[in-house]
Amino acid sequence: MEKYRLRLDVNNMMAQYVGAKGFTEQELENAKADAKKAFEFVEANRGTGMMGWTELPYNQNDIVDDIIATAKEIQNKFDYFVVLGIGGSALGPIAIQQALNHLHYNDLPKEKRGGCPKLFVEDNVDPERMSALFDVIELEKTCFNVISKSGSTSETMTQYLILWDALKKKLGDEAKNHIIATTDAEKGNLIKLCQKEGFKKYVIPDGVGGRFSEMCPVGLLAAAVCGIDIKAMLAGAAYMDSISKSDDIYANAPLMAATMQYLAMNKGCNISVMMPYADSLKFMADWYCQLWGESLGKKYDLDGNVVNVGQTPVKALGVTDQHSQVQLYTEGPFDKVVTIIGVDNYRTVVKIADGCEDIPAVNFLCGHTMNELITAERVATEYALLKSGHLNHTIMLPEVNAFTIGELMYFYELETAYCGAMLNINTFDQPGVEEGKNATYALLGRPGYDEKRAELNQIPQKDNKFIV
């Protein structure tokens, strides 16, 4: 699978190329010990605690056959497949669908979708959006995949309550065959509902947090339903794992990437821009933003010190954002690392037609392909960043397919784990989300949250002077 191996190019992070803000080889040399320690931490903790995700490329084989068979049934029986989930339960499926299916998948007639259903991923509780969904699906032809490890995710359970009620009213006893739950094997509310109502269920393995869950049923079911080769995805992840077995940054791409980001953070780069040059990878940036932001944004380190660390991830799209963000990236502060994702071979070639012979400022495009244009623009942006002295590096994918996407996602999972280890933080929790959750519970009157309600009542009154 060497021909599908992704390549990480960090030349433009080095002082000899990018100038004063870059790193010297000596700095890299000095960081090697930290990198080695991070590598050893990840190896030592594989498959334990919240690092169950490292095993997903290997331990999902049994379940994969069941998923593929179920996906076939769903394709035969339903015209719409709706994911109810939020965070990792949504961002992975969205990223995969955009990467590996037709860019206007839902706009195609069913036969051009290979007989697969339309896909909607509902990851918000905006009433306007819920109402809009009812306008474009037919309940009797819709399968809902409710995803929540605990079954207490307010957003997802809200959607479930509304749709389950609608299904029952419309379909009676048949309703239960329209819901598949993806949840914990034993604990939580959703598994109780499965038992009570008789829903089919898939299990989220232990030690797999939401943002690391794409390679388990959370991501695999929706992908398989939409015709994606999930075995190839898992094989790609396993391949990336197999080529990341060295504690030497020059022989382990995710470790090199993590080290670079760690060094950049120490030099004040508090922003990480993810800028793929492919519409297919547009939502891979969203998935990355959760992985990176939620994993590394932490108040405490493992020794209990207040550190308030975390690089803020920013999603961008090449070439589109050259006309939106690149002005800032090239002329603004030296506060960011730009990661460009390039593609060697797009899955189609589009020739730019002739037709402006008398206008040289347009005619030079004629005879080229769009492929040449997007590639030239990527190289030009790398050059503009280099010339302005802004840190950037590039990941090249030989092409976008299920295998390379599995590779890329596992690359980022490893990079995140390594970087978190270097920062000496807990990469796999999200304590900061609790405050908002608890305040929501209190505001909506959930039993047991009286204390939080009292706390909220004590917020000082707002001053009208500061409302303009």
Next chain:
Amino acid sequence: MEKYRLRLDVNNMMAQYVGAKGFTEQELENAKADAKKAFEFVEANRGTGMMGWTELPYNQNDIVDDIIATAKEIQNKFDYFVVLGIGGSALGPIAIQQALNHLHYNDLPKEKRGGCPKLFVEDNVDPERMSALFDVIELEKTCFNVISKSGSTSETMTQYLILWDALKKKLGDEAKNHIIATTDAEKGNLIKLCQKEGFKKYVIPDGVGGRFSEMCPVGLLAAAVCGIDIKAMLAGAAYMDSISKSDDIYANAPLMAATMQYLAMNKGCNISVMMPYADSLKFMADWYCQLWGESLGKKYDLDGNVVNVGQTPVKALGVTDQHSQVQLYTEGPFDKVVTIIGVDNYRTVVKIADGCEDIPAVNFLCGHTMNELITAERVATEYALLKSGHLNHTIMLPEVNAFTIGELMYFYELETAYCGAMLNINTFDQPGVEEGKNATYALLGRPGYDEKRAELNQIPQKDNKFIV
């Protein structure tokens, strides 16, 4: 129109509420002189130079009637309307469509779209995307709106070349009736093509840069074609203009917002997060990101000093990104200002059904509405940010409609102009985009770019050691 007036609430930016990172009233007092100067700069330059956009709420009336009549013709004749544009030519139309039309507009049958055509906005040169477009439109039923002030935007002209060729091959002489150009009145390549080929054209007025162009034909045509009340949009912009006539930050909301961001930047907040709590406003954040990033990201100030300023805009979505980014926002560095956009009245109410009487951790949701839930989550996030000491402020829209969207966009245009004036930079140019453009031209062999080609050939060879 008082009932549709938006409200800016900056309480959570003040030290008395948010703690050490916030501002004191004295700091605001001290900033008043800068604010006043910025206000006076904007007033003095209204309608001059690159500030032609300030007049758009007033000087587009004549053209609006023509646009509305043309939109009706397009609705009668075509089933697809495709915008070819990039940057402001795309981000404005996308933001408006998402805000003011059905959230699954393209998925509806034509009669449920009020007889309006499907809308596609093509703002990239990915060959896979161009190819995908051909799969979901019928050329003989498609109207293309080619938008480029200069007619030399490589991306847009590439799309034009490909589609014009396809139209001519399929439709012969009739092809020209499938293209509408939006461009400069006199200069550039696109106006030449209009004259040569006989395309209908709309004019981008002088002094209106791409990111300030939504209220001229760039944005108005697509909106009108999709059934949006463009007169109400313009009225909303005019209303915001009318309530921003004071040099006192306590009586001019965009000026207060600009002052806050300016002070925050001076205190090291190099990140500005835009987080609307409404799917309808999701792409308003993308539009804002261009406006803010490209306007304020500058290497030089007006006195020629190297300053490398600019806040990096980040787009987020409530409540969705509570499960992706809020961990970082509440526990991470004190390096950002979070702007939340709330909505008083969503355009529909969705009740959360009963159905989990035996599971209290879910049942507390029952009987509430999604409207209550999304509002509680917004308030809870503001509280979590406040409690963790992170700067945040909120803009409340009474509801999302054409009037309030016009207001909101003009609010941000003014805020950007004020903030740029405080930073003493040129808010309205984008010199940093040139480097990449020129390198692209050189790489594709455009005549006249030999020198740049030579420069590119002199980039030091990459070191394979740094490609992992």
